[in-house]
Amino acid sequence: MGKRTVTVIGSGSVRVSPDVVRLDLRVGHDAADVAEALTGATRSLTSVIEAVRAAGVAESDLRTLDVSVNQRWDNNGTAVGFTAQQQLGVVVRRLDATGEILEAGAAAVGNALLVDQVRLDVYARDDAEQRARAAAFANARSKAEQYAALAGAELSEVLGVSEFGATPVGAQRQKGFAADMAMAASAMPVQGGDLDVTAAVNVTWALWTSRKKRKSGHRKHRG
Incomplete structure (x- = not known):
């Protein structure tokens, strides 16, 4: 008979206060050819970067997320040019400065700026992730002990552990609005709340046979 085992999935969570806002900003430019489209998008993104840095965002808190070029077609299916898009990730470390940063980017390029996402997050995750993992393992052990008892056994050594992930669930505030709305965002309230x-x-x-089960078996054998 093979070794008896029990496998369970445990989950755990901890509540933390967000300390940053993550912005996903995007600029686009239409042109007759690829090179011109890319040049225009790069020019717009450079203006956005300069504007948000002037508003207090550190260079280390800026990251290019995506660059793409797609062909454009008219209603008759005729190719009419290309659209280049570039996406920028911005970390805002002062929650109350979020509206100011959005307004600065919008003022730099007008409606060429799109705001794909605004979300709350935790910048330093290590401590919270460790506590969440500990809670998940404790939950797994509690489940396994119950199943073992139901099977007349006890837990022995751990044979394997695999993690599904320890992830802050960011609270999404806004998604997909254009620069004309961003211009009015300087007064946008950002309430931190809590994240899981x-x-x-x-x-x-x-698994091994429980002590009670072994004693019961010995008594039957003697009889």
Whole structure:
């Protein structure tokens, strides 16, 4: 008979206060050829970068997320040019400065700026992730102990552990609005609230026959 085991999935979460806002900004430019479209998009993105840096965002808090070029077609299916888009990730470390940063970017390029997403997040995650993992493992052990008892066994050594992830669930504030709305965002309130950092773990334990079960078996054997 093979070794008896029990495998369970445990989950855990901890509540944390967000300390940054993450902005996903995008600029686009239409042109007759690829090179011109890319040049125009690059020019717009450079203006946005300069504007948000002047508003207090550090260079280390800026990151290019995506660059794309797509052909454009008219209603008759005729190719009419190209659209280049570039996406920029911005970390805002002062929650109350979010509207000011959006307004600065919009003032730089007008309606060439699109705001894909505004979300709250936790910048330093290590401590919260460790606590979430500990809670997930404790939850897994509690489940495994119950199943073992139902099977007349006890937990032995751990045979395997795999993690599904420890991730802060960012609170999304806005998604997909254009620069004319961003211009009015300087007074946009950003309330931090709390976020859940979650973890899930898959754990396998070996089982051995419980002491009560062994004693019962010995008595029957003697009889």
